[in-house]
Amino acid sequence: MTTILKSLASEDITQVTPTQGFNIKSVQSENFKLNVWDIGGARKIRPYWRNYFENTDVLIYVVDSADIKRLEETGQELSELLLEEKLRGVPLLVYANKQDLGNAVTAAEIAEGLGLHNIKDRDWQIQSCIAIEGKGVKEGLEWACKNIKRK
Template sequence: MGLLFAKLMTIFGDRDHKVILVGLDNAGKTTILYQFLTKEAVQTAPTIGSNVEEITIQKTRFLVWDIGGQESLRATWNSYYCNTEIVILVVDSTDRERLTVTKEELHRMLAHEDLQNASVLVLANKQDMKNSMSAAEISHFLTLTSLTAHSWHVQGCCALTGEGLPASLEWMRARVLAS
């Protein structure tokens, strides 16, 4: 009986959970993606289009789409929304000038019908930098408490060292296991 159940789980139990990784250009999205994957900082270039990688955390598989954040590419983000379970928004915690743009993009995204059931993970990147905003400041500025239809979490992190990223992966895993 146990062997049969194990075989059924391998056939039906495992599946990829779709995640989109978005944020303005230079926020650290690609560095975070490869930190998730290799646990090392890698040299990156601006993403034109998207990168996709599979990340497995304790037998939970995430298919993570890293989408370019340049202004000209943001209009294409919605083509990635279908079947997305988690939206990871990467915020450059030192970029106070563009936080309003980040907020507008987040709220525009979450109004899309394909993301109505998606959870939101905000990664407050570059916490190692002088004068970076705290995760709480970013949460307040992005008005995350108004996101009553979405479960959300803010995690301070540093893409270069990986600090804060294991906790964010655990939050993602808990979200998909709860649904």
């Protein structure tokens, strides 16, 4: 997510390191000003994720398409997130990142592995992307903006 977020904010993405805690950026897209929380995925900080769910309008979940070994684990984490009361009905965008790598699986395969087709309680979209090139990133964000529920 860090590379995607920096790309959307038109920041340098040549020296990106994994998020250890969280980053907050404001991004302008369409007619929206989005305040985006980039929360690190390290196992030890996952219990703290729920501290950031209040007033969430869209959930953006990034999957490393080349790390097929972690697909089951990330699918379990996503399933738990979708059960959170504060995230009920919140639209879900899944970025299938790193599509440029030779061992990457397709967005359709990731959707299948995550069981996205079984999600019936919210709008969802999977978007292929190559964050370091910006490919697919804006398309995903456009979908997210169109699917934010007005409160």
